[in-house]
Amino acid sequence: MTVLSAFTxxxxxxxxxxxxxxxxxxxxAKPAALTPLLTQARILEPQPNELLLSQGEQQTSAxxxxxxxxxxxxxxxEGTERCKEFYFEGELCFLYISWLKQEVAPYQLEAVTRCKLVQMPLSILDDAGMQGVQLALLKQQLLYKEQKEAFLLLNTPEQRYLYLLEHFPLWVARLTHAQLANYIGITAISLSRIRKRLQDSR
Structure with a gap:
């Protein structure tokens, strides 16, 4: 059964x-395991900066x-913020550590831009027919974690910016200067200097 024919x-x-x-x-996922989505999924259209999950709350949705x-x-x-991750179209957004350990969220989930989201209860992932999904998601997260560690530990700030330019140009095009700098782990001023240096070297 194809993906399209499994859902009419x-x-x-x-x-x-x-x-x-x-x-x-x-x-x-087994098609039968997705039946709860028909009654439990919700369509959300949050505005920029609107909260989806507050830091310190129990996570119940993806x-x-x-x-x-x-x-x-x-x-x-003290008012500082550290961005863990950005999620774009076609990605499932939730906090893995809170899901696996059933702990309160150490991060806040919020809309960066005006969004269209499909909200689903995380409890759906616990169904026996979702074991393949669980394994696939955990593999994705492990690969991401390893790549993120290498990105931050093995590269200078300039190399991090160049890596994003090459591998994630969508991020560079759609995130603000301040958001990009925060993710790279530098100040907006430092990122401006990097961009100017790269432009001058052309």
């Missing part, structure tokens, strides 16, 4: 959640990004 939309709700349905099927950008960010008491 009958209503506006089913049409709206179809991208999430197909995404989960592509990761190995968000499939249909359109827009979401980020996970930690806010320290």
């Amino acid at each position: 939309p009958q209503s506006a709700t089913e049409l709206a959640i179809k991208p999430l349905w197909q995404y989960l099927l592509s990761l190995g 968000y499939y990004v249909v359109d827009g950008i979401v980020r996970a960010c930690h806010y320290a008491q």
